[in-house]
Amino acid sequence: MAQLIADRRDVDFVLHEQFEVAELAKNDAFAEFNRKTIDLIVTEARNLAIKEVLPLQKISDAGCEFDAGIVRVPEAYHKVYKTYCEGEWLAMSDSPEWGGQGMPKAVGLAANEYFYGACNSFMLFNMLTHGAARLVESFGTDEQKKVYLKNMYSGKWSGTMLLTEPDAGSDVGALTTVAKRNPDGTYSISGSKIFISGGEQDMVENIIHPTLARIEGAPAGTRGISLFLVPKYRVNPDGTPGEFNDVVCTGIEHKMGLHGNSTCSLTLGGKGQCIGTLIGEENKGMAAMFQMMNEARQMVGLQGFANATASFTYALDYARQRIQTKHMTDPPEAGPAAIIRHPDVRRQLMLMKSYVEGMRSLIYFNGMVQDQHHLADSAEEKERLRNLEEVLTPIIKGYITDKAFEVCSHGVQVYGGYGYIEEYPVAQLLRDTRIFQLYEGTNGIQSIDLVGRKMGMKKGTAFMAFLEEIRKTIEMGKAVPSVKPLADNVEKLFTTYTETAAILGKAAGSEKVLDAFAFTHPFLEATGDLTMAWMLLWRAAVAAPKIGQKKKDDLFYNGQVTTARFFINTQLPITAGRLAAIQVMDGAAIAMEDASFGG
Amino acid sequence: MAQLIADRRDVDFVLHEQFEVAELAKNDAFAEFNRKTIDLIVTEARNLAIKEVLPLQKISDAGCEFDAGIVRVPEAYHKVYKTYCEGEWLAMSDSPEWGGQGMPKAVGLAANEYFYGACNSFMLFNMLTHGAARLVESFGTDEQKKVYLKNMYSGKWSGTMLLTEPDAGSDVGALTTVAKRNPDGTYSISGSKIFISGGEQDMVENIIHPTLARIEGAPAGTRGISLFLVPKYRVNPDGTPGEFNDVVCTGIEHKMGLHGNSTCSLTLGGKGQCIGTLIGEENKGMAAMFQMMNEARQMVGLQGFANATASFTYALDYARQRIQTKHMTDPPEAGPAAIIRHPDVRRQLMLMKSYVEGMRSLIYFNGMVQDQHHLADSAEEKERLRNLEEVLTPIIKGYITDKAFEVCSHGVQVYGGYGYIEEYPVAQLLRDTRIFQLYEGTNGIQSIDLVGRKMGMKKGTAFMAFLEEIRKTIEMGKAVPSVKPLADNVEKLFTTYTETAAILGKAAGSEKVLDAFAFTHPFLEATGDLTMAWMLLWRAAVAAPKIGQKKKDDLFYNGQVTTARFFINTQLPITAGRLAAIQVMDGAAIAMEDASFGG
Structure with missing residues (x-):
């Protein structure tokens, strides 16, 4: 049977081959999280997500009931919520002192990918409980922690x-x-x-x-x-x-x-x-709220990603099942074929796969950055990792949720007319996903955060730390012969990107500031594209050397290299066009008189 | 009060200044449709649309009822349907012999823009009635026409x-x-x-x-x-x-x-x-059905456009009303300002305006092409115009509906969190618009129609006729000094576009055919971008010479030039990137083994 929500092989690839999460177990803090334990956690989460949470998704669409101040969630939520809380899934990566499980963030994110992809509206209750609890943990007095924290991490209180x-x-x-x-x-x-x-x-x-x-x-x-x-x-x-x-x-x-x-x-x-x-x-409320909001922004990125991966797995399965008699099969005379054999359907599936896998890597990477921050000895390294997280946050929230909506829209498109019918799961995923571009700071706000705050933060060192990570991966890719041409293409774009960032940053600090701020969203999009290319190149560089070892793995590893090739060679030229437009920085949007918009 | 559905000034600009529709009245066939009559028709349609049809939109969202074979439309439809039919709006541009009004297509489209933008689900009933009736008119026997046609054009039968x-x-x-x-x-x-x-x-x-x-x-x-x-x-x-x-x-x-x-x-x-x-x-059923389908495809383009213009007018109005205390106002210390003063909101409004106005021009232009076809004396000219319509059809259906969904999504985004709430009109417009990318041939099919059929049709003469029209406008733009730099930029892209079309066409006829067909949708998108630039350049070339004549018109004409500048200088570089990717034509999507997609 087809996989639901996420491709487990890919989840494992990112955890164990791209980021080697089990290596964290060499440190006391994560000593119990060896590979076996990690895999068990993901398996348990996946089982619970598919068996209990996923059936809530369709039910959830009927909505909550409001009556004279009282809100009733869908009846089916109650039992699942109890199971979820009993399984202690709400505070996976939090301090055991207050009831958390103390597991690496990256692992918790893998588990959460399944939960959120199963039913985002159910999980949103838990996401907010967790965020509020973290606020108490960070800023509360011991008294406040004692009163609130355990009850929230256990899910007894929300x-x-x-x-x-x-x-x-x-x-x-x-x-x-x-x-x-x-x-x-x-x-x-x-x-x-x-x-x-x-x-x-x-x-x-x-x-x-x-x-x-x-x-x-x-x-x-x-x-x-x-x-x-x-x-x-x-x-x-x-x-x-x-x-x-x-x-x-x-x-x-x-x-x-x-x-x-x-x-x-x-x-x-x-x-x-x-x-x-x-x-x-x-x-000082804003500062405290910002911590919660930053965590929430990363989680909203996960929400978008989780719906995107769910939509992709549905669309892929549908494209394999749906038979049409002709058009572009290979060879054309072969007769009826599944629509996955149609070039334009493949193009869409490749786009969906590229984004979904790039997002997965980015989100887990951000988890790893926080895990390494937790383990880091030196203040300098802690600072570097915190900076990196700061730069990644608007990309995760802003770019991922924009592209998640696009991925979910492709999901609908692959289903054809059926995609518009609510009996199929892809329509609801598209509707559910639209909010992620809006809440916890609209994606316009995210782009302003990236350009106006993160790029110049700490004299640009945070942004430099981000660029340095990309450069490392480009070098890694160049060292793998079959991947080198892709690494070269990413490097070319990377150079244009850094030039563009400098131009935009300079303009933002000049009298052209308003013109510049009409390009923050295009710049966020270009940043995200580059980030996807970075992650896909990394995957290809890990996968390529393993090709030819085990026949059954070759399909997967070849898929990694081909996906990187697809994204880098068909999408990055468009990114280059975006960057060119930012460099020109035409001020038409600002020059326009308000009344000239018409109406 | 803000305008609803469409900006009447812009509708009039396209009808009378860009295309000079009233000139058609010099011909006997359209003699009664002078400017005064045209304006009266549009005004009547607009009034009916806003007063009667628009209130159906929210009601329509509650859906039709099905019970044991019977379908009940929303109760409020009945009275409006009667008024609509009594006003003889269903067959505006059809033969008076069978009950049509015989008006130019371009004028009927302007009226329909208001009707469809008011309530697409109500109008879809009429759209299909009209399409079915046209089929009877074109292919039916006199007997069939007598039995069916008048009853359908009058709306008595659907x-x-x-x-x-x-x-x-x-x-x-x-x-x-x-x-x-x-x-x-x-x-x-x-x-x-x-x-x-x-x-x-x-x-x-x-x-x-x-x-x-x-x-x-x-x-x-x-x-x-x-x-x-x-x-x-x-x-x-x-x-x-x-x-x-x-x-x-x-x-x-x-x-x-x-x-x-x-x-x-x-x-x-x-x-x-x-x-x-x-x-x-x-x-021979398919050939007949294709005529109906082609008309339907053009109408689906109109459906998408109509929702886009409605969403734009709502978003523009909202952006002018919604006050926020700070961020990027001009000057920054000026205090509270409407969000239209925020650069990223302006960017989105400019994008929406560019698309909506480019779409409007394209759709009316296609109407004019058909009106000229109706009037043309020579078989050669008739052929040229029919060819032009053939090439425009997949652009109107495929590109416009893709971009209409984007425009409606920007509409939601401009509203912020309120955009996601169904009390506001933009959420429904987004949901309603998603179907247009699917029905009457998915947009993937449209892109295959463009590349696989229209580009090579009649030895490429149809496609050449399309290119020739763009070239004419570029020359027109180059002759207006203040617009020349924009015309030069469009020309540069045009050159790249024609090169790319040749490369793609050649590949489609070679053993690289499958690779080529993984780029038909990107090519459709680039074609549409170029078409928008063509139409916006045309508008700017008409508007620019009129600036400085009447103060009250300057805001509008300046807006035309600035909108063209925005689209051409901030969006066409991205199109150039798309074309570059098509030229590379990386075959990754085809090379990928089916099993490597995962799942």
Whole structure:
């Protein structure tokens, strides 16, 4: 039978051949995660994902129910949530001290690929719980950790993220939720929040809302924002949930997709009874929230990728099953053939494969970077790895989610008319995926983050660390004779890319700044293309030397080299065109008068 | 108030300044369609579209109801359908002899832009009725015309198009519906058809199904296919509907979008009581159907474009209303500003505007080509114009619908998180638009049509006629000093494009044929890009000389020149990259072994 969600052979290739994750076990911190254990974890996750979580996907599309402040998730979620929590899957890579499993991030990501690809709207509840818990772990007092952390890592309580307000979305600094100091050190919170994923639900005993608000008298803008922990039910001294904390769900959104996750509007303190506790320092809420947001951005990249890999496996299977009588079979007179034999279907499958595999490598690589950061001895190395993660984050969030939507659209296209019918899985995957380009900072914001913040960060050393990694892989590719022509092509593009980055960076710091910022998204796209080429070249350089050893592996390794060849030789010329346009940097979009847009 | 669906100033610009449609009135055939009449028609269509049809859009999303063979369209359709039919909008550009209005195609398309942009799923019923009626007009006997035509052009009866079967989609030749000759010259039809838009509905008295079927004993494949008219109710000698003709709707599809049009499965002759009459000659059904399909393909291009222009007008309006406190306003210290002032939002709006306006010009141009064909005296000129239409058809269907989906996705993105919420109009437009890339021949099929059929057709003269038109516009642009640099850039790309076409054409006729056919879609995309540049250059060349005459027009004309500049200088370099990749024509997608795709 065809594989579901992800190709296990490829997952293993990335874990063990491209990144040699089991090598991490040489360090005490990851000593128990040898190859056998890693494989067992991935197998367990895969089984649970396919058997229990995947059946939720179709069900999830019917949506959550809202009734007088109460949100009911699809009934089938409850049992699966229990199994998922009992399996301790929520905090795979977190500190065992607080209930985490302490496994390498890269391994946790492989497991999560299956879970998220099985049902993103179910998993989004867990993603936010995990993010909120991490916030408590990083910024909470011991008291706060004791009260909240174990309950969240175990999934007994869930977590959310309360940033957005009706007039404060990308522009977080405009928020108007107010916190009033109480004599006992707590704060009375009042305000309205919207677009709160999992803001209300019925799988858990309590919901913890990390909430951005402005303490009375604090400065305007982002500098006056503090972060509070606001539970749905106040927590009794013994740690049990107490009385209702005046956090009222006033409705859930009717969305294009991801119906199985409740997107809530919440009113806090409508009756003046909402109490929160400060987490971190006053007026430093944005910094704390940024940590959560950065993790969330990486996870959104994973969400997009997971739907893309699911759509690809469905499309591939369909293209192998669907017979048509003629057109371009090889040889043409051979008669009926599966549509995988049609050149334009192959082109689309190759594109899907290139992106999906490039994304997988990039996401696991980012996990490895964090694992190495965890293990690194020197402050310098820690700094380098943190920088690398900082540069990779907008690429993972922005580029992967853009391309995931494209991949899912190809998935629909490969199915032909059936792709548009909701009985088949690819339509929902496309709808569900569209949100990832929007939430946790639109992809426009990601591109501004890359160019306006990450490129110049720490005098450019972060960006240099990123470029250095690509250069290493190019050298590695050049050393493998059959891969060298591909490495040469990547190098050529790499040179143009670095020139373009310099031109764009210079313009961004000049009076041409607005022109430059009309090219941040094209630059993010070019950066992502290069990153895909980097990862696919790396794969080819690992695979090529192994060809001819075991016959049964040759198909896989040949596929790696051919996929790199496809992407580098058919897609990078387009990237070169993008870079050329950025270098010209025509200022038409800025020069245009507002009224000339018409309407 | 902001404009809805389309910018009337731009519609008028294309009709009267770019193409001078009113000049057609110098000919007897179009004598009554002077400028005043044309403007009146567009105004009437716009009013009806905005006041009556547009309110159906949101309603349509709730879908049609199916119950035991009966399909109920949304209740609100009925009244609007009546008004629409009474206004005689269904056959605007058809022969007055059979109830058409005889207006130029270009004018009818302008009116239809408003209707389709208002509610595509409502209009799809009318589109198919019109297409089916045209088939009767072209291939029917006088008897068939008398019975069917007036009833269809008036909208009293509707029409459909019965091609697809469960195992015969793109591969039409595989169909299995059978026609058995009866002694009276009629045929007994039996088979099952799927994906029949408007296959069953309750707005009309009778439904006429042009049906592809194979007469018993006919050859296999497309050479054995005949076309039949199969009514839902048999037609009495006096022209009234008679007894039920055993065409049973067995269900409607649950789709990603376009819910307000019933996509039906039909069983013909399940009780042996389905009678059809041959239309055209035996075994020549495909040729007749191709005429209908070609018209339908052009109309699908219009459908995509209409949603794109609707999405653009919404996004533009939203970007002007939505205030954010900061980021990149000009000057940065100016404080709160609408998001239209953000460079990345402007970039997206410019892209949307470029595509929408390029599409509008292309679609009206194709209408003009057909109007000129209607008027042409010489067989040679008629041939040239028909050829031109043949080449434009896959670009209109394939490229426009691909880009319409992108435009609608930008529409969602400009709205931010709100774009994903179904309360706002852009989400539905995106969902509705996805089908256009699939039906009436997937866009892969369109690209094969362009490269495999249209490029080489009539020894390449058709394709040369297309290139010649572009060249004329380049010369026109070079003659306008302020536009010359843009014309030069288009010319440069044009040269590369023609070289690439030659390389691709040669490869398609060689042993590299499969490699070549893995590049038909990239070539279609490059062709479409060039076509957009052609149309935008044309607009700029018309607009630029008028700048400085009337102050109130300058904003519009400047916008035309700046939009051309944006597209030509920021997008054509990417097209050049696409062409470079086609020239390399790496055969990786074909070289890949099927098993190497994984899974």
